[in-house]
C-alpha cells in the first residue's frame with residue numbers, strides 16, 4: 001500500500017520517479033517563484049523535500065475526482081514524481097493499489113502514526129448524519145473528523161472541499177459543506193487551507209505542499225483561507241482581454257465579430273471582475289499562453305469564488321469588485337489586445353483602484369456601451 005520507493009538520489013543521479021537531480025532542482029525553484037519567494041529558496045525547498053517525504057492522507061467526499069485528475073495533468077512535477085519523491089501518499093481511495101480491508105488498514109496505520117497533512121477532496125454531506133456519502137460503511141464526515149484529529153493540517157483541494165462547491169448548489173439536498181466547516185462542526189481544530197477551483201490549478205496545490213514541507217506551516221492565507229500567493233488578485237486584473245474591457249469593446253454574443261476578435265467577455269457573463277484566482281497568469285495544462293477559460297473564449301464562471309460559481313446564473317453580469325476603468329484609454333492595435341503584460345495590467349489596476357467611486361464609473365462606462373454610446 002504505502003509507497004516504499006527510495007527518495008534518495010541513486011548513483012545515476014535520479015530520484016525514485018526517475019527524475020534527474022537537476023530537474024528536481026528546477027521543480028523546486030519553479031515552486032519558489034510560484035510562492036512569491038526569491039528563486040534562491042528553491043535550494044531550501046529541495047533540501048527539505050529530499051530530507052523527508054511529507055506523509056499525506058487523502059480523504060474523498062462528494063466529488064468527480066477532477067481535483068486528483070488535475071494533478072495527473074501536471075508536468076513539473078508529474079504525479080509520479082510527487083508521490084515517489086516529494087510526499088508519502090499513505091491513503092488515497094483513487095490511487096491506492098489495494099482495496100477493501102487492506103485500504104482501511106492503510107488509513108488506520110497512517111492515523112496511528114499521525115502528523116500527516118490531510119488533503120480533503122469533494123464536499124461533505126451533513127444531512128441525516130452524513131448518510132449520503134459513506135466509505136467502508138462509515139459516513140465520510142466521521143472519517144474526515146477522525147483523520148483530522150491526527151493531522152497536522154488540512155488542505156481542502158477544490159471548490160467542493162473549500163466551501164461546498166457544486167454539491168452545495170441550491171437546493172443543496174444533502175447539506176453539503178466544505179471540509180473546514182465540517183471539521184469545526186465536529187470540534188476538530190487544525191489549520192485549514194483552501195485551494196478552490198473546479199478544478200484548481202495543480203501548481204497552486206503543489207506549491208502550497210512544498211511550502212509546508214519546507215517551512216512546516218501553511219503559507220499566508222486570506223480571509224477565506226486561501227493562500228495569498230495564488231488568490232490575492234482578481235482574474236480581471238491580469239486578463240489578456242482587459243484592454244478591451246477598458247476600451248469598452250465587448251463580445252455581445254458567442255461567435256459574433258467581437259467574440260472572434262478576442263474582445264472582453266463581460267457581457268457574456270464573465271465573472272473575472274469578482275473572482276480571485278491566478279488562472280490568467282498560471283494557465284492550465286502546460287500547453288502555453290491562452291490555455292485558460294477566458295483565453296479560449298469561454299467566460300470565467302467564477303468556479304473558485306464562493307457565492308459566485310455554482311451560485312449565480314452563468315450569463316448574468318458580474319458584480320464589479322474593486323474594478324475600475326483607467327483614467328484615460330490608450331489605443332490598442334492588436335485584435336486581442338495582446339500587448340498588455342500581466343504586470344502592466346496589475347499596476348494599472350492598482351493605480352486606478354484608489355479612485356473613490358471608480359466602480360460606479362465602470363458601471364457607467366459599461367452602461368454607455370450597452371446604450372451604444374461607448375462603441
Ligand code: SF4
Pocket residue numbers: 235236237239240241242243245263264265266270271272273294300
Ligand atoms: Fe477578462 Fe472577463 Fe475581465 Fe473581460 S470581464 S477583461 S474577459 S476577466
Ligand code: F3S
Pocket residue numbers: 197198235275277279292293294299300301302303304305
Ligand atoms: Fe474557474 Fe474562472 Fe479560472 S471559471 S478556472 S476561476 S477563469
